[in-house]
Amino acid sequence: MILFNNVSMVYENGTKALENINFYIDKGEFVFLVGSSAAGKSTIIKLIMRELVPSEGTIIINETNTSFLTHKQIPYFRRKIGVVFQDFRLLQNKNAYDNVAYAMEIVGASRREIRKNVPNVLSQVGLTAKAKMFPSQLSGGEQQRVALARAIVNSPAVLIADEPTGNLDPETTMEIMQILDDINKRGTTVVMATHAEKIVNMMQKRVIEVDHGAISRDEKKGGYNYVN
Numbered sequence: 001m002i003l004f005n006n007v008s009m010v011y012e013n014g015t016k017a018l019e020n021i022n023f024y025i026d027k028g029e030f031v032f033l034v035g036s037s038a039a040g041k042s043t044i045i046k047l048i049m050r051e052l053v054p055s056e057g058t059i060i061i062n063e064t065n066t067s068f069l070t071h072k073q074i075p076y077f078r079r080k081i082g083v084v085f086q087d088f089r090l091l092q093n094k095n096a097y098d099n100v101a102y103a104m105e106i107v108g109a110s111r112r113e114i115r116k117n118v119p120n121v122l123s124q125v126g127l128t129a130k131a132k133m134f135p136s137q138l139s140g141g142e143q144q145r146v147a148l149a150r151a152i153v154n155s156p157a158v159l160i161a162d163e164p165t166g167n168l169d170p171e172t173t174m175e176i177m178q179i180l181d182d183i184n185k186r187g188t189t190v191v192m193a194t195h196a197e198k199i200v201n202m203m204q205k206r207v208i209e210v211d212h213g214a215i216s217r218d219e220k221k222g223g224y225n226y227v228n
């Protein structure tokens with residue numbers, strides 16, 4: 001599903017962000033990516049999404065070697081990857097329903113599919129009653145639910161969440177984590193980069209820790225920090 005084989009990443013300005021990292025994430029796993037600031041988490045996420053290609057090594061996502069993708073193939077490749085960010089990134093001039101529907105429109109889904117899938121995912125994230133609200137009329141947690149609905153509406157194989165609870169209070173964070181867990185239990189592989197120590201400790205999922213561009217820990221059911 002996701003394979004990093006001897007991956008190194010050096011940015012154009014010479015910054016070495018990752019050095020010779022290796023990991024494999026199987027279909028259906030839930031993985032936390034942790035590590036201090038500037039450790040290399042966002043670089044890993046950008047490599048998974050093929051925003052970057054590795055300077056060295058091989059990255060295979062859904063059986064595709066990302067280094068060999070042409071510019072024309074990239075949009076098709078990205079359809080299989082849903083993504084949510086700390087700052088939600090919703091279209092402010094579209095209501096919740098249309099934000100989600102838009103993700104289907106741009107991949108050429110039929111109106112019939114859109115009318116079927118959008119209410120389904122809005123219901124899955126508990127937002128049926130707020131479908132007509134614009135982002136400015138929604139709380140942070142509700143906006144993140146819309147972003148999650150948008151990320152999963154095209155049934156991606158992988159959901160990437162880059163610090164998805166960074167702007168949310170503890171209670172709302174728990175609600176978002178429950179939705180992520182539910183999405184994972186329905187079969188989507190989830191990779192979540194986070195600094196949310198309590199959440200990582202509570203969920204007891206696989207933890208991959210990055211430290212100065214290298215994998216310093218990969219634990220099956222880990223906490224935020226290594227405990228002996």
Ligand SMILES: Nc1ncnc2c1ncn2[C@@H]1O[C@H](COP(=O)(O)OP(=O)(O)OP(=O)(O)O)[C@@H](O)[C@H]1O
Pocket residue numbers: 011012013015016017035036037038039040041042043044
């Ligand atoms: N576009 C870029 N050009 C040059 N260097 C970069 C670029 N993006 C990131 N870096 C550098 O690469 C290293 C890893 O950064 P990265 O953003 O992956 O860290 P991170 O673990 O996601 O940090 P944070 O938790 O603060 O988001 C850092 O030294 C950073 O300064």
